[in-house]
């Protein structure tokens with residue numbers, strides 16, 4: 731799938747993160763709830779670093795040939811989640827730039843497992859800012875009805891999952907997308923903030 735806003739080849743290869751399999755893996759993966767700014771900040775971050783930007787929501791829509799709300803209505807959320815898992819797996823395997831995930835991608839345990847070893851940043855936001863940003867904005871099927879109540883419920887259930895997969899949390903409340911992108915850029919320069927370690931083999935599974 732083509733990158734959005736790809737800045738072209740990076741001459742010195744400095745922005746390519748080689749994976750264990752020799753493929754190119756994302757420089758950074760953004761997670762967080764709807765309205766955290768994953769898409770907005772991701773585009774800015776990619777431009778600042780001269781790398782491509784990819785968003786799994788856009789990949790899912792391209793593959794399905796329809797907007798996300800239509801997928802929810804026509805095929806249901808489980809089908810959307812299956813498409814989303816595939817989109818995340820593909821992008822983690824071959825996208826060397828900035829990758830933004832849909833807010834619920836981390837609900838799938840298999841997707842969380844795939845994120846191990848990647849530089850994952852959790853964009854945190856409070857209810858007031860999130861609702862200001864997305865409340866009555868473009869359609870997000872999971873916020874339909876009462877966006878404030880739905881968002882609060884989603885965040886309560888997901889916060890532990892965002893922190894589980896992320897090496898770094900950046901609070902975005904009251905901050906501009908430019909400021910948030912700059913802070914993420916700093917985390918990329920700090921060795922101690924690199925990706926969380928991959929899980930070790932559970933003791934019970936070790937063959938003696």
Ligand SMILES: Nc1ncnc2c1ncn2[C@@H]1O[C@H](COP(=O)(O)OP(=O)(O)O)[C@@H](O)[C@H]1O
Pocket residue numbers: 762763764765766767768769770771833863864867902905906907910
């Ligand atoms: N830090 C921010 N401050 C103010 N508005 C923001 C910020 N980040 C994003 N937005 C706005 O909020 C809306 C949702 O942002 P988006 O990037 O689509 O969030 P996400 O992808 O996390 O759901 C957009 O209208 C965007 O311009």
Ligand SMILES: O=C(O)C1=C[C@@H](OP(=O)(O)O)[C@@H](O)[C@H](O)C1
Pocket residue numbers: 762763764765768769787798831832833834835869870871872
């Ligand atoms: O939180 C969610 O479950 C969803 C978030 C959306 O993406 P954003 O987080 O980019 O809004 C999109 O993937 C879909 O509507 C479901």
Ligand SMILES: [Mg+2]
Pocket residue numbers: 768769770785787830831832
């Ligand atoms: Mg988004």
